[in-house]
Amino acid sequence: MAQEPGLTLPHSENFRQVLGRLPTGVVIVTGGLPEHPSGLVCGSFMSVSLDPPLVAVAPSKASTSWPAIAAAGSFCANVLADGQEQLARRFAQSGADKFTGLAYGRSPATGAPLLEGIAAWIDCRIYSQTEAGDHWLVLGEVLELSVQREAGALVFHGGSFHPLG
Numbered sequence: 001m002a003q004e005p006g007l008t009l010p011h012s013e014n015f016r017q018v019l020g021r022l023p024t025g026v027v028i029v030t031g032g033l034p035e036h037p038s039g040l041v042c043g044s045f046m047s048v049s050l051d052p053p054l055v056a057v058a059p060s061k062a063s064t065s066w067p068a069i070a071a072a073g074s075f076c077a078n079v080l081a082d083g084q085e086q087l088a089r090r091f092a093q094s095g096a097d098k099f100t101g102l103a104y105g106r107s108p109a110t111g112a113p114l115l116e117g118i119a120a121w122i123d124c125r126i127y128s129q130t131e132a133g134d135h136w137l138v139l140g141e142v143l144e145l146s147v148q149r150e151a152g153a154l155v156f157h158g159g160s161f162h163p164l165g
């Protein structure tokens with residue numbers, strides 16, 4: 001549906017609709033205690049600095065998984081490949097035990113859950129966490145990272161998942 005020009009107030013529906021036109025990659029941020037892993041889908045992940053190597057992600061203050069990840073002081077960003085929509089949906093639910101019955105390994109630097117079938121991973125120590133409205137703006141210092149397998153990307157655009165490449 002075409003958007004009427006002039007509706008520019010940043011009320012939440014308009015904000016979501018407009019920002020939803022920006023395609024994003026899909027990352028599952030994992031971490032927490034080894035015996036009680038946590039994770040959530042984030043589209044806000046981005047590269048920030050090369051020296052030092054920094055990335056950014058914006059978890060919501062309403063996230064039930066982020067506090068346990070933050071408490072451990074580190075996280076691993078699992079970059080989803082095309083075909084991993086189901087995994088994305090699983091980690092976009094709140095509160096559920098998302099790891100039950102899921103096969104996963106451990107990232108080498110921080111020991112955070114490394115999910116199977118992902119395209120790449122970025123293992124980080126939390127460098128800073130600042131308030132950003134109803135979200136946190138978190139910088140991660142990259143300790144190790146790798147491409148896991150040659151695969152297309154999973155992209156989120158206009159409210160749905162799309163395979164790329």
Ligand SMILES: Cc1cc2nc3c(=O)[nH]c(=O)nc-3n(C[C@H](O)[C@H](O)[C@H](O)COP(=O)(O)O)c2cc1C
Pocket residue numbers: 026039040041042043044045058059060061062063064065066091092093094095096156
């Ligand atoms: C494509 C996509 C991108 C998302 N990006 C973010 C994000 O950047 N930050 C965030 O806090 N939640 C984001 N979410 C929503 C969370 O994944 C969702 O609220 C989840 O239920 C949080 O789980 P938790 O309560 O266990 O932390 C995104 C969801 C989807 C489907």
